[in-house]
Amino acid sequence: MLSLRSAPSAVLSVAFPLLFLSGCNDSAAARSAEETYQQFCMSCHGENLRGGIAPTMLDDEWAHGGTDEAITQQIIAGNPTAGMPAFGETLSDAEVRSLVVYIREQRARHAAHPPPAPTAGDDQIVVTADHRFRVETVTDAVDQPWGINWLPDGTLLITEKTGGLRLWKDGILTDPIKGTPKVDALSQAGLFDAVAHPEHAKNGWIYLSFADLQTKLNGSRLSLTKIVRGRIADHTWTDEQTIYEGPIEHYRKAGGYHFGSRIVFDDAGYLFFSIGDRGAQQQAQDLTLPNGKVHRVFDDGRIPSDNPFVDQPGAVPSIWSYGHRNPQGLAFHPDDGALWAAEHGPRGGDELNVVYPSLNYGWPVITYGMNYNGTPITSETARDGMEQPILHWTPSIAVCGIDFYDADRFPAWKGNLLVTALAQRHLRRVVITDGVVTDQEIILQDAGRNRDVSTGPDGLIYLALNGPDKIVRLVPID
Numbered sequence: 001m002l003s004l005r006s007a008p009s010a011v012l013s014v015a016f017p018l019l020f021l022s023g024c025n026d027s028a029a030a031r032s033a034e035e036t037y038q039q040f041c042m043s044c045h046g047e048n049l050r051g052g053i054a055p056t057m058l059d060d061e062w063a064h065g066g067t068d069e070a071i072t073q074q075i076i077a078g079n080p081t082a083g084m085p086a087f088g089e090t091l092s093d094a095e096v097r098s099l100v101v102y103i104r105e106q107r108a109r110h111a112a113h114p115p116p117a118p119t120a121g122d123d124q125i126v127v128t129a130d131h132r133f134r135v136e137t138v139t140d141a142v143d144q145p146w147g148i149n150w151l152p153d154g155t156l157l158i159t160e161k162t163g164g165l166r167l168w169k170d171g172i173l174t175d176p177i178k179g180t181p182k183v184d185a186l187s188q189a190g191l192f193d194a195v196a197h198p199e200h201a202k203n204g205w206i207y208l209s210f211a212d213l214q215t216k217l218n219g220s221r222l223s224l225t226k227i228v229r230g231r232i233a234d235h236t237w238t239d240e241q242t243i244y245e246g247p248i249e250h251y252r253k254a255g256g257y258h259f260g261s262r263i264v265f266d267d268a269g270y271l272f273f274s275i276g277d278r279g280a281q282q283q284a285q286d287l288t289l290p291n292g293k294v295h296r297v298f299d300d301g302r303i304p305s306d307n308p309f310v311d312q313p314g315a316v317p318s319i320w321s322y323g324h325r326n327p328q329g330l331a332f333h334p335d336d337g338a339l340w341a342a343e344h345g346p347r348g349g350d351e352l353n354v355v356y357p358s359l360n361y362g363w364p365v366i367t368y369g370m371n372y373n374g375t376p377i378t379s380e381t382a383r384d385g386m387e388q389p390i391l392h393w394t395p396s397i398a399v400c401g402i403d404f405y406d407a408d409r410f411p412a413w414k415g416n417l418l419v420t421a422l423a424q425r426h427l428r429r430v431v432i433t434d435g436v437v438t439d440q441e442i443i444l445q446d447a448g449r450n451r452d453v454s455t456g457p458d459g460l461i462y463l464a465l466n467g468p469d470k471i472v473r474l475v476p477i478d
């Protein structure tokens with residue numbers, strides 16, 4: 001066969017990539033959603049979906065309903081008699097999904113989202129549907145605050161991504177505690193959460209999660225989320241014990257992405273923590289690896305014998321649930337004790353999940369998002385044996401820390417879930433009725449990248465903001 005060609009090596013080197021491209025329509029080699037739109041849709045639907053010889057997709061006038069399913073169906077099957085061509089032959093299902101995400105993004109950008117709240121000046125009054133409040137600066141002498149949680153005596157624990165652990169009480173902020181673990185602080189890595197033991201008043205334990213930096217494998221810089229506990233004495237971190245540490249084979253290149261790392265205790269005293277996929281998407285499905293998982297251990301790090309995968313050979317025994325991308329928010333529902341997780345998605349597909357043991361939350365096999373560069377991940381948003389999110393935000397808001405509001409200073413918000421957003425720089429409240437999201441409201445816009453939220457013992461809502469870096473609190477005005 002090769003003898004028919006004069007330059008067989010050139011034939012081979014051309015034939016291979018062609019074969020690869022045509023057989024790979026559903027994944028990485030595909031166009032970005034922007035390019036697909038420009039190439040196939042813009043001539044009729046106009047720049048940025050604003051309309052032309054075909055209708056705009058920016059208003060709420062949908063001929064076919066405007067749900068994800070209806071839009072998908074219109075793109076695939078078209079409506080040829082009305083002038084909408086069918087693209088089912090031209091575009092892969094995954095490309096069609098990425099167009100749906102793109103349409104959602106353009107619509108959100110277009111919707112002049114009226115700032116429900118003015119930006120957060122100290123003397124400005126923010127008006128929301130149920131409450132009016134003032135935003136007070138607690139401190140701005142912090143460097144990229146990441147986690148905020150309370151000690152039983154009313155002291156606020158503040159972690160800084162760069163490695164500092166500080167205490168704040170009655171208006172006084174301490175210097176960083178001496179001797180806390182050295183952290184990998186490159187890219188998304190850093191010191192993450194700091195949480196008191198439920199019986200901290202008796203035992204003094206504080207738990208930290210951080211990107212642990214190791215060089216012991218060939219000298220290359222590797223890191224992975226690690227959990228330790230220790231006590232603070234004389235402003236110094238002491239008595240440190242390791243609660244969770246992966247073997248060095250599970251570490252990945254230092255810096256990089258998706259450390260997860262939120263820590264929460266349930267009422268029975270079990271400790272739950274998250275590890276993001278570390279940028280290795282497929283590993284979220286691999287039970288022999290800790291990344292892309294929510295974990296459960298005893299307060300001293302021992303593995304509960306009823307963890308779902310303890311008897312599965314090779315599985316990491318602390319795993320509680322899997323198929324997670326980057327869960328950076330964890331909180332227990334105050335009424336039924338269910339574990340809620342906010343998961344930072346790709347471009348589109350930020351998720352809110354209720355986490356149950358042994359279940360697979362689907363990443364990256366199913367997702368409502370696409371890659372950051374607009375290329376598709378998959379067309380699949382659901383599959384048997386994989387959990388659906390309670391809610392997904394498409395376009396992404398970049399979810400981070402969450403907290404159920406369970407105090408009395410904002411009575412209309414009792415039981416609501418407070419959700420922070422980084423990219424969209426807001427705090428939103430999510431109303432949940434019988435496990436279903438029934439309403440959402442942005443209650444603070446543009447105060448900064450909202451990194452974490454925590455209700456204080458005073459019933460006020462405390463927020464960790466990045467850019468500007470500060471801790472603020474919402475104070476109701478009656």
Ligand code: HEC
Nearest residue numbers: 040041044054062063064065071074075079082083084099
């Ligand atoms: C040749 C012109 C043309 C092109 C190219 C075109 N469309 Fe359309 N499209 C139309 C027309 C005309 C309609 C209105 C049809 C109708 O009323 O049902 C339409 C309707 C739609 C609808 C349904 C809107 C609704 O109100 O329910 C969607 C979604 C849509 N187009 C998406 C796309 C996407 C995505 C592309 C590119 C992949 C595309 N179209 C390319 C002409 C076009």
